[in-house]
Structures are given as C-alpha cells and as structure tokens.
Amino acid sequence: MTVQVLVEKKKLEKPPLTIHTLGDRVLRQPAKRVSSVDAEIRQLVREMLQTMYSAEGIGLAAPQVGVHKQVIVIDCDPENLATPPMVLINPTIKSSSSALCLLQEGCLSIPGVYFDVKRPEVIEVSYRDEFGRPQTLKATELLSRVIQHEMDHLNGVLFVDRVENKLALNEELVKNKFSPKAVKSV
Numbered sequence: 001m002t003v004q005v006l007v008e009k010k011k012l013e014k015p016p017l018t019i020h021t022l023g024d025r026v027l028r029q030p031a032k033r034v035s036s037v038d039a040e041i042r043q044l045v046r047e048m049l050q051t052m053y054s055a056e057g058i059g060l061a062a063p064q065v066g067v068h069k070q071v072i073v074i075d076c077d078p079e080n081l082a083t084p085p086m087v088l089i090n091p092t093i094k095s096s097s098s099a100l101c102l103l104q105e106g107c108l109s110i111p112g113v114y115f116d117v118k119r120p121e122v123i124e125v126s127y128r129d130e131f132g133r134p135q136t137l138k139a140t141e142l143l144s145r146v147i148q149h150e151m152d153h154l155n156g157v158l159f160v161d162r163v164e165n166k167l168a169l170n171e172e173l174v175k176n177k178f179s180p181k182a183v184k185s186v
Contacts, residue, residue, distance in 0.1 A: 007049045009078055015054035016047040017065035022110045022173075023182040028156040031063050031070045033090050037132030041071065045087050045130050048073045057108045059146040061153030064109050072150040076142050091127040091151055094136070096120035103145055105159045112176040115163045119148050161186045 020026050034041055044067060052060040052073055062071040075085035099121045106114040123144050126136045139147050149159055160183050163169045170180040 006084070007046050007053070009053050009075070009081055011056065012050055012054045015051040017051040019051065019055060019060075019064050019108050020066055022158065022160070022178045024109075026066045026068075027063060027109055027153070027158060028184070029063065029068055030156050031061070031068045031154040034069050034071060034128070037089055037128055037130065041069070041089065042130055044069070044071060045073060049075075049085055052108070053078060055108045058142075059150045060108060061150040063153050063156070070154050072147070072154070074143070074146050074150065076146060087130040088125070088127040088147065088150075089129070089132075091125050091147065091154070093148070093151065094124040094126050096124075097122040105145070105149055107149070107159050109153075109158065110160060110173075110176075110178060113160065113169075113172050113178070115160065115165070115169060115172070117149075117159050117162045118164070119145055119162075123148060125151075157186055158183075 048060050048062065048065060051065060058076050058078060059074045062069045070090045072088040072091060073085055077083040097120045100118045101121045102116045102118050104114050105117045121144065122140050124136065124138050125147055126134065129135050160169060173180050
C-alpha cells in the first residue's frame with residue numbers, strides 16, 4: 001500500500017486556491033487530460049483538498065480553481081477522519097444505469113443555490129489515482145452523484161445547466177447575486 005496524498009480535514013483561514021464562481025469564464029473551459037501523474041499533480045491534489053475542506057465541500061474539480069486539468073477530489077464523509085478522500089485523474093464514465101434519480105445538488109462555485117438534478121443512479125468510472133495507477137469503480141448513491149457533478153466541471157458544465165425548473169432557478173440565482181445569463185442549458 002502506497003502512502004496517500006493526505007491533508008488534514010480542517011478549515012484553513014487562507015486556503016491555497018481560489019474557487020471561481022458562476023459567471024467566471026474559466027468554469028466554461030474544458031479541462032485537458034493529465035499526461036503524467038507527478039509531484040506537481042500531487043501538490044495540486046493536496047491544495048485542492050485543503051481548499052475543498054476549507055469551503056466545507058465534498059467535491060472539487062480543478063477547473064473550479066482555475067486549473068484546466070482533468071483532476072477531481074472527493075470526500076463524501078469529511079467529518080470522518082478515517083475515510084480517505086478520493087482522487088480521480090482523467091475520469092471516464094464506462095457505463096451508467098438507465099435508472100435516473102432526482103436529488104438536490106449544490107456547488108462551491110454557486111454558493112447558496114441548491115436544486116434537484118436528474119442523473120443516472122449508478123455509474124462505472126475508470127480513472128487514474130494520485131500515483132497514476134489505473135482504477136475502476138462502480139459508484140452508487142451520493143458518490144455516483146458527486147463524481148458526475150465534478151466530471152461535468154471538466155467539460156465546462158455546471159449543475160445549474162441541468163436544472164429543469166428554469167423559472168425557480170432564475171429567481172434563486174438573482175436572489176444569490178448570480179446572473180441567469182451565466183446558465184447554459186444542456
């Protein structure tokens with residue numbers, strides 16, 4: 001067992017990275033595949049984890065911090081110190097269930113806005129871990145949802161682009177000082 005890229009699960013006063021918000025063009029640019037998983041990528045992963053924990057999130061994609069690389073960090077159990085976070089580099093969904101489920105989502109890039117989004121219930125994803133080793137994972141429930149949400153970021157898609165109730169979404173965005181024009185329906 002190789003040592004994981006570990007950081008303390010705590011809120012930092014000054015997180016190392018800045019999370020971009022809805023309306024910022026960097027969130028719409030597709031991320032590039034990582035050609036080699038090296039010390040630089042592991043440092044990015046560490047800083048992304050520290051930033052995610054500081055923002056009290058459970059997932060963060062590199063484009064959200066202005067880095068156009070296919071890197072995602074996830075921790076569906078941030079309160080449990082024994083549960084290590086996940087690192088997905090160059091993730092690809094191999095298969096997804098035809099069964100869809102509707103669940104509420106939020107996003108560190110759109111603070112204060114929460115809406116139901118329909119997504120496949122189960123996915124199988126292949127990716128490289130923080131050491132470049134190929135991995136495959138069958139994900140269900142919250143983990144499936146978070147992986148799909150974060151993978152959308154890698155393609156310049158935000159969860160609000162998938163919200164079906166546009167009227168309610170526009171009201172909520174305006175209430176939270178975001179422009180409804182920043183939404184690009186998919």
